[in-house]
Amino acid sequence: MNKVFVALTGDVVASRKISYRSRFQQKLLKVIEKINKEFKKVLVVKFAITVGDEFQGLLNSLETSYEIVKEFHQNLFPVKLTFGVGAGRISTAIRKRTSEMDGECFVFSRKALEQAKKLKQSVVYITGKKDRDIAVNTIISLIDTIKSNWKEIHYRRVFRYQCLGTLEEVAKKEKVSKQVISKMFSQIKYAEVKEAEKNLKELLSTL
Numbered sequence: 001m002n003k004v005f006v007a008l009t010g011d012v013v014a015s016r017k018i019s020y021r022s023r024f025q026q027k028l029l030k031v032i033e034k035i036n037k038e039f040k041k042v043l044v045v046k047f048a049i050t051v052g053d054e055f056q057g058l059l060n061s062l063e064t065s066y067e068i069v070k071e072f073h074q075n076l077f078p079v080k081l082t083f084g085v086g087a088g089r090i091s092t093a094i095r096k097r098t099s100e101m102d103g104e105c106f107v108f109s110r111k112a113l114e115q116a117k118k119l120k121q122s123v124v125y126i127t128g129k130k131d132r133d134i135a136v137n138t139i140i141s142l143i144d145t146i147k148s149n150w151k152e153i154h155y156r157r158v159f160r161y162q163c164l165g166t167l168e169e170v171a172k173k174e175k176v177s178k179q180v181i182s183k184m185f186s187q188i189k190y191a192e193v194k195e196a197e198k199n200l201k202e203l204l205s206t207l
Contacts, residue, residue, distance in 0.1 A: 005044060006062050006087045007098065007109035010072055011117070012053035013080035024079065028055070031075040039068055045098050056098045056109070062087055062127065063204045066197070069123050074159050078152060083123035084113025104128075122147075125204075132203055139200045146189050154188050157181060 018024050032055060036046045042064045047057035059065055062085075069083050086108025092101045108126040116124040122144050125136045150158075160170045167185070171178045185191070 003089065004087055005090055005103070005105045006059040006065055006085060007056065007105040008047075008059060008065050008068060008083060008085050009050075009054060009056045009109045009113045010069075010081055010083045011055075011113060012076075013082055015053040018079065025053075028053070028076065031072065034075065035068060035071055038071070039064065044094060045096065045101070048097055048099075050097075050099050058090075058094075058098050058101070058105070062206070063201060065125075066123070066200060066204060073122065074162075077155055077159070082113065082116045082121065084109045084111065084116055085123060085125045085127075086110070086112055087125075087127040136200060136203050139196050139203070143193055143196050143200075146193055150188055154184065157184065158188075158190060161185075 012018070012024075012028070015021070015024075028049070032047045032049070036043060036057075039059075040046075042059050042061040043057055044060050045058035047055055049055045057068075059068075065085050069085075072081055072083075086105045088104030088108050090101060090103030090105060092103060095101055098106070108128070112124040112126040115126075116122070119141075121137075121141060123140055125133055125140075127133055127136075157170055157174060160173055161167065161181075164170055164173070167178050167181045171181045174181065
C-alpha cells in the first residue's frame with residue numbers, strides 16, 4: 001500500500017520490578033480499551049498487547065500520536081513507559097492485530113522504541129523525514145528534561161489541571177490556594193512544556 005500509516009509501540013519500563021504485576025496487567029488492558037474508544041476515529045488497528053508488556057496500534061494520524069502517548073502516560077502513572085512511533089507504508093493487508101502485519105512503519109516504530117530505551121526518552125519518532133525527526137525528537141528531549149525534575153505531586157496537579165481546565169478547580173481539589181498552584185506551575189515550567197507541546201503538534205500535523 002502506498003498510503004502512509006503510523007505505528008505506535010509502547011513498552012513498560014522495568015516491568016519485572018512491578019510488585020503487583022497481575023493487577024497492573026489488568027489495568028493496562030483497561031487503559032488500552034479506554035484509549036481504543038477515545039481515539040477510534042484515528043485508529044486503523046486497535047491497540048493490543050503484542051508480547052510481554054509491549055502494546056501496539058496503527059493510526060492514520062501522526063498529529064494525534066503524541067496525544068495518545070500522553071494519555072497512556074497519564075492513565076498508567078506512576079509506572080513509566082517508553083514509546084516508538086514510526087510513519088511509513090505497510091506491506092501486508094490490514095488485519096485485526098498489528099502482530100499479523102508488516103511494513104515500513106512497523107520497522108521504524110521498532111527502531112524508534114529501541115532508541116527511546118537507549119536514550120531513556122519517553123518517546124522517539126522516525127517518520128522518514130530527517131529534518132522533522134530531528135526537530136520533533138529534540139523538542140521531546142527538552143520536555144523530558146524539564147519533567148525529570150517533577151515529583152508525583154506535580155504530575156497529579158498537572159493531570160488535574162488538564163482534566164478540570166482551571167487553576168481554581170485544581171486548588172479546590174488539592175485544598176490549597178490558587179496562588180500555591182500558580183506558583184508551583186511556574187516552578188515546574190509548565191508554560192514552557194505547553195508551548196513546546198504546541199510546537200510539537202504543529203511539526204506532527206502532516207504525514
